[in-house]
Amino acid sequence: MALANRSLVIVDDLSNGEIEALFSLADEMSGSMDEQFGVCHGKIMASLFFEPSTRTRLSFETAMHRLGGSVISAVDVRATSLAKGESIADMARVVGSYADIIVIRHPWEGAAKVVADYAGVPVINAGDGSHEHPTQTLCDLYTIRKERQTIKGLKIALWGDLKYGRAIHSLTYGLARFGATILFRPGPGLELPEHVIRKLTTEYGGELKRYEAQDQPVKREPFPLDAIYITPSSPHQLAMMPDVSIQVELKTGVDALYVTRLQMERLSARAKRQGLKESYPVVDKKLLKEKEFKRTLVMHPLPRIDELAYEVDADPRSMYFKQAARGVPVRMALVAFLLGTKEISVSREGDSFIPKIDYPVYRRDFGIRCPNPRCVSTQETETKYIKPEFKIVSSQPLTLRCVYCEHEVYPQYIASSEWHDGTLENKKYHSAASHWTRRIKPENLIIFDSQSEAEVHGFKPSHYARVGH
Numbered sequence: 001m002a003l004a005n006r007s008l009v010i011v012d013d014l015s016n017g018e019i020e021a022l023f024s025l026a027d028e029m030s031g032s033m034d035e036q037f038g039v040c041h042g043k044i045m046a047s048l049f050f051e052p053s054t055r056t057r058l059s060f061e062t063a064m065h066r067l068g069g070s071v072i073s074a075v076d077v078r079a080t081s082l083a084k085g086e087s088i089a090d091m092a093r094v095v096g097s098y099a100d101i102i103v104i105r106h107p108w109e110g111a112a113k114v115v116a117d118y119a120g121v122p123v124i125n126a127g128d129g130s131h132e133h134p135t136q137t138l139c140d141l142y143t144i145r146k147e148r149q150t151i152k153g154l155k156i157a158l159w160g161d162l163k164y165g166r167a168i169h170s171l172t173y174g175l176a177r178f179g180a181t182i183l184f185r186p187g188p189g190l191e192l193p194e195h196v197i198r199k200l201t202t203e204y205g206g207e208l209k210r211y212e213a214q215d216q217p218v219k220r221e222p223f224p225l226d227a228i229y230i231t232p233s234s235p236h237q238l239a240m241m242p243d244v245s246i247q248v249e250l251k252t253g254v255d256a257l258y259v260t261r262l263q264m265e266r267l268s269a270r271a272k273r274q275g276l277k278e279s280y281p282v283v284d285k286k287l288l289k290e291k292e293f294k295r296t297l298v299m300h301p302l303p304r305i306d307e308l309a310y311e312v313d314a315d316p317r318s319m320y321f322k323q324a325a326r327g328v329p330v331r332m333a334l335v336a337f338l339l340g341t342k343e344i345s346v347s348r349e350g351d352s353f354i355p356k357i358d359y360p361v362y363r364r365d366f367g368i369r370c371p372n373p374r375c376v377s378t379q380e381t382e383t384k385y386i387k388p389e390f391k392i393v394s395s396q397p398l399t400l401r402c403v404y405c406e407h408e409v410y411p412q413y414i415a416s417s418e419w420h421d422g423t424l425e426n427k428k429y430h431s432a433a434s435h436w437t438r439r440i441k442p443e444n445l446i447i448f449d450s451q452s453e454a455e456v457h458g459f460k461p462s463h464y465a466r467v468g469h
């Protein structure tokens with residue numbers, strides 16, 4: 001299995017076996033840091049950080065320096081031609097002609113995919129809006145593995161902003177793939193997005209049990225769980241004991257508590273006024289006195305704001321500074337693999353897991369656009385060359401997943417491109433809830449986000465155009 005010349009945009013770009021091999025190389029490199037100089041001699045890494053960063057950028061740059069390579073960087077959009085209205089694709093082409101590998105952080109979701117599509121060199125996503133942050137997940141999984149020797153079967157609680165936290169989204173997928181049980185403890189209004197839940201339950205094959213307020217035993221006040229994800233190795237465990245499961249899950253202890261800050265910069269003005277900051281849960285000494293946290297690793301991708309008390313730092317359970325330090329060997333291993341300066345050797349068995357369902361693809365330049373305002377495909381500079389593209393992840397109800405930001409769309413109207421081999425009267429659109437959604441072949445499907453959009457394209461309502469038909 002070669003990793004050379006591939007990109008890492010989402011966690012699922014790497015198989016479990018490749019991640020394991022990367023961890024072995026990171027172990028080897030951290031044990032002999034001084035001998036790595038020369039591994040990437042003569043190679044250039046472009047470090048493009050268009051959002052604030054301390055750890056991710058500096059650990060990538062440290063990694064490349066330790067490997068004997070060089071770094072070119074841009075850390076402010078206003079100092080690049082993007083500020084003049086240049087597209088991400090053009091920037092990617094140009095930077096790809098200067099550097100051997102690109103690391104990019106950008107506020108638009110899906111931006112790293114566009115860079116990877118156009119750069120012609122390996123691209124590493126260092127965080128794209130609230131979409132994914134796969135290398136943070138590598139550091140997190142590496143830390144759990146180092147401290148607990150395995151990930152399979154562990155109980156990991158994710159705490160805080162599960163809605164906007166890209167580190168959370170990538171970690172959720174990573175933990176599910178390595179067989180952990182995940183306990184979700186969101187701040188109010190900051191639950192895991194629907195598209196992340198769908199991926200978990202369809203692609204990773206596990207089971208999600210959601211808790212309603214009445215399921216919460218009164219004593220659980222500091223740790224009210226929202227949902228638990230159980231991996232496929234024990235899929236019916238929760239279903240068999242629906243009422244006691246929350247106590248059972250917590251009684252045996254939590255292996256790691258992954259705390260995250262409120263992603264203030266991603267909140268809408270309305271959400272900012274909703275007092276999310278005031279009601280945000282805090283991890284402190286008192287919480288960690290509860291018996292389920294006796295042996296818990298306290299993790300955080302950092303930066304922290306108020307959600308993790310400084311009094312925890314001296315506690316041997318605190319892991320966050322170790323996590324950050326381990327970012328260097330992990331990123332050294334990744335860069336060396338993607339540049340092909342180190343060969344990867346992956347056991348066949350371990351390599352098996354990359355979740356893959358071949359969903360039909362929907363790609364037309366009219367009819368429907370991704371509704372996510374932070375998606376790269378909807379930005380004015382990018383719509384000139386990016387065609388909206390979706391995976392049809394369900395036909396009942398019709399559900400599309402944007403290939404850039406992975407947000408879901410639930411379109412209301414559809415038609416067939418085969419209308420014209422009849423007469424003009426056949427140019428009809430239907431409700432997406434009607435039987436036509438299954439009748440029309442995916443390659444002929446035309447999807448509209450509104451009736452007016454269908455009518456602009458000359459389609460008339462059929463008997464089945466009423467929503468809910």
Ligand code: NCD
Pocket residue numbers: 055056127133136166167260261301302303
């Ligand atoms: C995270 C990020 O940027 O998403 N930080 C990091 O990379 N260490 C988490 C955060 O900013 O909250």
